[in-house]
Amino acid sequence: MTIQTALAELSSLLGQRLTRSKSDLDLHGRSETHFPLTPPDAVAYPETTDEVSQIVKICAAHACPVIGWGTGTSLEGQAQAFQGGLCVDFRLMNKILRINPEDMDVAIQPGLTREELNTELRATGLFFPVDPGANASLGGMASTRASGTTAVRYGTMRDSVLGLEVVLADGRIIRTGTRARKSSAGYDLTGLFVGAEGTLGLITELTLRLQGQPEAITAAVCAFERIEDAVNCVIDTIQMGLPMARIEFVDADAAAAFNAYSGSDMREIPHLMVEFHGSEQGVAEQAESFGAIVADHGGQGFEWATTPEDRTALWTMRHHAHWAIMASKPGCRSIVTDICVPISRLAEAVNATRADIAASPITGPILGHVGDGNFHAILLFDDTDPAQVKAAEDLSHRMVERALAMGGTATGEHGIGVGKLKYMEAEHGQAWGVMGSIKQALDPQNIMNPGKMVQNS
Amino acid sequence: MTIQTALAELSSLLGQRLTRSKSDLDLHGRSETHFPLTPPDAVAYPETTDEVSQIVKICAAHACPVIGWGTGTSLEGQAQAFQGGLCVDFRLMNKILRINPEDMDVAIQPGLTREELNTELRATGLFFPVDPGANASLGGMASTRASGTTAVRYGTMRDSVLGLEVVLADGRIIRTGTRARKSSAGYDLTGLFVGAEGTLGLITELTLRLQGQPEAITAAVCAFERIEDAVNCVIDTIQMGLPMARIEFVDADAAAAFNAYSGSDMREIPHLMVEFHGSEQGVAEQAESFGAIVADHGGQGFEWATTPEDRTALWTMRHHAHWAIMASKPGCRSIVTDICVPISRLAEAVNATRADIAASPITGPILGHVGDGNFHAILLFDDTDPAQVKAAEDLSHRMVERALAMGGTATGEHGIGVGKLKYMEAEHGQAWGVMGSIKQALDPQNIMNPGKMVQNS
Structure with a gap:
């Protein structure tokens, strides 16, 4: 077998830094989300660029797939070794x-x-x-x-x-x-x-x-009765040119999950979490301007987190959102959606998603990087119940269709991997073929992460 | 001749919007700088994307070169029709x-x-x-x-x-x-x-x-005895995170040319011209912080241009720099260089260029977008004097070599065209071959602006 020949040569090159233990293969065949286990044939741990070059030359000589690996935190199965081959783990190249x-x-x-x-x-x-x-x-x-x-x-x-x-x-x-x-x-x-x-x-x-590093940082949280009020507040803030460092949306269900997980006492309605970076005076001015915009849109419970501890608490809550939401339905699995739309369509996209989830048998709190028009529904389903699995998949599919119809994208930040490959043609049309031509030109044997990104690979 | 066949088909498609008059061909064979006249065989004036697509299909069928044209203001001969062919002028597609x-x-x-x-x-x-x-x-x-x-x-x-x-x-x-x-x-x-x-x-x-559009704009000009003081002032301003909208450097020779051309009374030493955009309060704060940095670096004659008229006068002077400098040596031609270096190397790069010009038989005032590390020497030479022509070419060449040795680029913003093609290999090494592979994949007949950008085209 040609992969076996490649592995023998790689073993000579790397010694102990080529592993084939089942535990290591399984670790590198796993993803953070709902994709099946697809272990590679071996894992290499190179220490230098020259070594990576030699590894790829050996793999090229034997048409052995080569898949890069960082920390394994990608969300769309980007590193899945569909066709086996060599996983190149960069943990030793971390200087x-x-x-x-x-x-x-x-x-x-x-x-x-x-x-x-x-x-x-x-x-x-x-x-x-x-x-x-x-x-x-x-x-x-x-x-x-x-x-x-x-x-x-x-x-x-x-x-x-x-x-x-x-x-x-x-x-x-x-x-x-x-x-x-x-x-x-x-x-x-x-x-x-x-x-x-x-x-x-x-x-x-x-x-x-x-x-x-900014001289001053200030963060705040505020609540809105309606999703569109929160989104219009974001649009006005951007149009005013206020240089927000972060502006995050959480919906009522996400706020409820935070309360249950972190012991917070957010009202269970939509919220914005915002942070400003700048000089002391600049941040104070931005905060004042933002407060006025929030008031214009009926924002409530506006609270500044000015101490580092309060800020850390706020963003820790946001960063733990995934775990808080997973904890809200113990035993459930999740599909994390990732659409991004023009901001003028954001309220419509979030509201349509909310309504779609409400009409389904499952739950799906929504969080978003709303300054970019990017949001995620964490669709929670019992994977032993085929109706729930199908509901989650259908909701995810309709979110993407809705995003594309609005001039947006299937993925704002999680990437294509396995999960979004089926939308490439709908999103890019004939431009997807151009991507295929570039892939063919630079990797004619199709050994670099095969099965991903382009057609028929 | 295949180009002639293509032109006959194009003439059927476009009627009067395909021209072959000598004056129109010459107009589209000319560049803003020192490159020779290279007229195309015809000029097309499409009105729609579909028409552009049909034009390119006809050209592809007959291997006729296709060169895009905007306003003819490129500085490196990007639109020169080396191999003849069709110039596609987009002036009617301006909606x-x-x-x-x-x-x-x-x-x-x-x-x-x-x-x-x-x-x-x-x-x-x-x-x-x-x-x-x-x-x-x-x-x-x-x-x-x-x-x-x-x-x-x-x-x-x-x-x-x-x-x-x-x-x-x-x-x-x-x-x-x-x-x-x-x-x-x-x-x-x-x-x-x-x-x-x-x-x-x-x-x-x-x-x-x-x-x-910013709520408030303020601009200023200040002078420095030494180039390195001006550059260090820029570095400190960036490191402080002051959001400059523009920060332009002009050297002593450029200041002298401005004085002669615009009747200004700048001291004939290096200057910075700066502009801030923001809220009234934000701009005032930035102006104050910038003033303090300027003082730290021995800046002199610091003047704010707060009225729109003063600002317009300042930036008009800067935008007319090329004409002011050309007027300083009537009858001379120019090579406009365009290197960009890491900002830590900028003072060294400007000083070395100044010294190199001073040791040559020609003059070359320097202007730069110093916030990006990008600067231009306008090398002025009498094109009837072979020694001056050679001096200008050699100076331009040494500037690029110096930029590349410092980890910079041959062109910060003017592009490759004809003038910088010879530096692509030095700047990109084997990556230039990758560009060639992409070109080959997307334009296998090499009809799109042939002779530019990649090797052997």
Whole structure:
């Protein structure tokens, strides 16, 4: 078997850093969500870019699939080894290579996690802002084009990656981008590999844009009787040009789940959670302007969390939302939806989703990064009840259809993986074929994360 | 001849909107800078996307080159018809298709210019911020990945294009991106076509991100004895997180040219010109903080331009810099360089360039978008004197070498065209070959702007 020949050569190259134990294979065949176990044939733990290049060359010679692995926190089964092959786990490539405080950038290896990076940056006055919730690896975050609560202010991984080192499907090592802040020199390959989910190559180094730690931070929470009041408040805030660092929506069901899980006493109606970053004076001014907009839209129970402890409590509650919601229906499984729509259609999209869930036999609290028009319903279902499973799948499907009809996208931040592949044609039309042509050009043997992203792969 | 056959078919399709007059061909064979006249065989003036698609299909059937044309303001000969063929001039496709104030975006045709767009947007409270100086077409600006004075705050065309409609080399019409603010659905094709200089397809529609018109604007100018003081002032301003809308550097020679041209009385030493956008209170606070940083670095003659008239005078002077500098040496031609370096290397790069110019027989005032690390020397030479021509070419070449050695780029915003093609391999290494593979995949006949961007085309 050709994969077996590849594994023998890889074993010579890596020694103990190639593993085939069942526990390790199962660990790398698992996903955070509802996809089946699909273990790879082996797991490699490279230490250098040259080693990654040699690994890919061996795999290319034997047509062995190559699947990158960060921390395993992707939500759409991006790292599932459908066709077996080699999982390349980047945990040993987790160094910070260079911090450049004057240029506000950092070069890192892909296995470093965002929390590890921010811990190291603490003394520099800088931080890396992209925060998808999970303590994901930065290589994985780039590959999924992750974002999260702070994208409304600081952008997504697309905006935060200045350059990459990539090992291509034939083992060639390339560098994309420069350390300059902008360039008009050629095709934007950095942007092409960000979000490619490992289907065009393996990222072995990233240069990331950093931000200055704000002098002052303030956060607040407020409640609204109706979803549209909360959303219109967000639209006005954006139009005023108030530079929110985060603006998160939670619906009545999510507020109820928080209360039950964290012992909070939120009214069980829609809420906004907001954070401002800036100078003391700037943050105070933004807070005042935001308070006036909230009042205009009938917001209630407006409360500032000015101490670090109060802020931490607020965002910890938000970050634990998934667990709070899972705890609200013990034993249930979940589908986490991820649509993103133009903000003018957001209230309509949330209301239609709420009504659709209410008419179904299951529950599904809603949370959203509403400054971007991105929201998630956590659809909870008993997987022993076929009617509930079908209801969850149908709700998820209708959410995507609704998003596409509104000019939005099937996935704002979780990516395509296995779960969203079936929507690529509907979302992109003939442009999906162009993606296939690019894949074919860069990976003609289809060994890089095969079965993902493009047609017939 | 196959091109002749194509032109006969195009003439049937377009009637009077296909021209072959010498004057029209010459107009479309000319560039703004020092490249030779390279007229196309014909010029087409399409009115619809479908017509563009039919045009490209005819050209594809006869292997006739297709070169897009906006306003002819590109600086590196991007639209030069090396191999003859058809120039597609988008001047009749210059409509605004939809303005979405709530979503702060607009859909337009590629022939619309940025000034036309901003005139139409005036009543909406929104504006399109990217400002390369010239009143370029927005399709051209996207194709060149243009930026300019405001990129430090609002980003470049890469950050401002949300989605595209593109006619591919076989005439297929695709749409890239969605109207959602972010997406993780597949390869970033929008980013791939932005900056591709028409080598992968013709852009027939753009969805652009707009910004809110600021409540308050203030601008200032100040002088420094040394280049490094001005640059360190910029670095500190960025590190403090002050959200400058523009921060422009002019050197002593440029200040002298302004004085001679505009009758201003700037001291003939390095200057910074800066602008802040925000609320009344926010702008006042930023101005105060910036004043303190300027004082720390020995800045002199600090003056605020708070009235709209004073601001207009300041930025008009900056926008006319090219003409002011050209007027300083009547009869001379120019090479406009465009390197961009990490900001930590900026003072070193500017000083080395100044010293290099001083040791040469020619002059070359320097201007820069220093918040991005991007600067231009306007190298002035008498093109009847071979020693001066060689000096200008050598200086330009050494600037690029210096930029690349510092981790920067050969072009921050002017693009590759003809002038920078020879640096692609040095800047990108093997990644240039990847660009070639993508070109080959999407334009196997090499009819889209042939001779540009990639190797052996």
